[in-house]
Amino acid sequence: MQLLSRGDAGPPVAEVRAALEEMGILEPTGPGPALFDEQLEQAVRIFQQHRGLITDGIVGPATYRALRDARWSLGDRMLLLNTQAPLTGDDVFALQERLLELGYDSGRADGVFGRQTEQALRSFQRDYGMSPDGMCGPRTLRHLGYLGRKVTGGRPGLLREQERLHRAGPRLSGKRIVIDPGHGGADQGVSVGSGADAVTEAGLVGDIARRLEGRMAAAGMEALLSHGPQDCPTDAERAGFANSAGADVVLSLHVDANASPAANGLAAFHFGTGSGATSTVGEALAGFIHRELLARTRMLDCGVHGRPWELLRLTRMPAVRVEIGYLTNDRDRAALLDPGFRDVVAEGILVAVKRLYLLGQDDKPTGTFTWAEVLQREANRPAAAR
Numbered sequence: 001m002q003l004l005s006r007g008d009a010g011p012p013v014a015e016v017r018a019a020l021e022e023m024g025i026l027e028p029t030g031p032g033p034a035l036f037d038e039q040l041e042q043a044v045r046i047f048q049q050h051r052g053l054i055t056d057g058i059v060g061p062a063t064y065r066a067l068r069d070a071r072w073s074l075g076d077r078m079l080l081l082n083t084q085a086p087l088t089g090d091d092v093f094a095l096q097e098r099l100l101e102l103g104y105d106s107g108r109a110d111g112v113f114g115r116q117t118e119q120a121l122r123s124f125q126r127d128y129g130m131s132p133d134g135m136c137g138p139r140t141l142r143h144l145g146y147l148g149r150k151v152t153g154g155r156p157g158l159l160r161e162q163e164r165l166h167r168a169g170p171r172l173s174g175k176r177i178v179i180d181p182g183h184g185g186a187d188q189g190v191s192v193g194s195g196a197d198a199v200t201e202a203g204l205v206g207d208i209a210r211r212l213e214g215r216m217a218a219a220g221m222e223a224l225l226s227h228g229p230q231d232c233p234t235d236a237e238r239a240g241f242a243n244s245a246g247a248d249v250v251l252s253l254h255v256d257a258n259a260s261p262a263a264n265g266l267a268a269f270h271f272g273t274g275s276g277a278t279s280t281v282g283e284a285l286a287g288f289i290h291r292e293l294l295a296r297t298r299m300l301d302c303g304v305h306g307r308p309w310e311l312l313r314l315t316r317m318p319a320v321r322v323e324i325g326y327l328t329n330d331r332d333r334a335a336l337l338d339p340g341f342r343d344v345v346a347e348g349i350l351v352a353v354k355r356l357y358l359l360g361q362d363d364k365p366t367g368t369f370t371w372a373e374v375l376q377r378e379a380n381r382p383a384a385a386r
């Protein structure tokens with residue numbers, strides 16, 4: 001979709017205006033051409049802040065999805081599994097959160113009515129003496145303790161992520177980061193060459209992980225590696241490690257491969273289901289990492305994407321997976337084999353994490369914030385600002 005910002009006009013702007021007016025965030029203006037004016041920008045910012053989105057006053061895909069999801073409150077419609085076109089919205093999210101609160105595992109609350117949500121709902125219905133039909137209507141809502149009160153606001157889980165981020169403050173010191181080097185042990189991931197000349201994904205990302213770990217420790221952060229070089233835990237085990245460590249952020253490092261030697265470039269991934277639900281803090285962090293690395297290297301832009309992969313879905317904190325180039329591409333491989341390049345990558349990732357905690361309140365252009373400046377800032381800021 002096309003981004004909407006101040007100065008735009010037309011039907012998409014009218015749709016955004018109508019949604020925000022309905023929520024009571026924007027004063028209705030009556031008939032006339034729909035303009036993206038200062039008032040609308042302000043309303044978009046308020047909405048974004050409430051929803052834990054990046055507060056930039058611009059309507060991009062994430063804000064647009066959130067506006068669409070926000071139309072639904074629990075009780076507005078019957079909720080049930082539709083495998084062809086799963087129901088999404090704030091009502092689904094509220095149901096999932098309620099089921100989780102009550103101890104029914106509906107998976108990560110993502111606002112999408114999927115199979116796991118249905119199963120959790122059936123278990124709940126069975127336990128409360130209802131017929132376990134997996135449909136959430138008035139009777140089920142009454143048992144859930146929801147009937148009669150309108151459930152408003154949205155995405156408590158993601159809002160909690162955002163609130164934690166705000167409370168965390170701008171300092172890196174004291175933050176606990178789990179660095180997850182992809183593969184390990186018997187699984188070396190992508191491998192090129194053979195014998196003593198073999199270059200492996202596990203070897204390269206293990207090295208970048210250690211460089212990043214060193215820089216984070218120097219900045220006063222607590223950096224934990226998800227596993228040693230001899231072990232290869234499953235993605236669920238890696239997520240479990242991060243959860244039990246109570247990490248603030250998880251960074252998973254990989255290198256890609258392709259049958260075509262021409263394929264090259266950098267991609268970053270955060271939790272997202274493809275039908276609208278996304279971890280907004282994870283998306284923001286993936287965006288920062290992506291931009292910092294692109295600005296510092298000559299890698300091709302392969303985008304930032306939401307994926308429901310286990311490591312991203314099962315972690316209870318923002319998690320990002322980066323694919324740092326293709327080992328099967330000559331130029332990417334040559335870059336990765338240069339220790340100086342791996343330092344640049346580690347520095348770019350660290351600066352991206354710093355940007356996340358600065359909450360966009362930094363004016364330094366992407367790619368120009370140096371490691372020395374990060375350390376300097378950490379040293380200068382009074383301890384009370386923690």
Ligand SMILES: [Zn+2]
Pocket residue numbers: 182183189190201254255
């Ligand atoms: Zn990998």
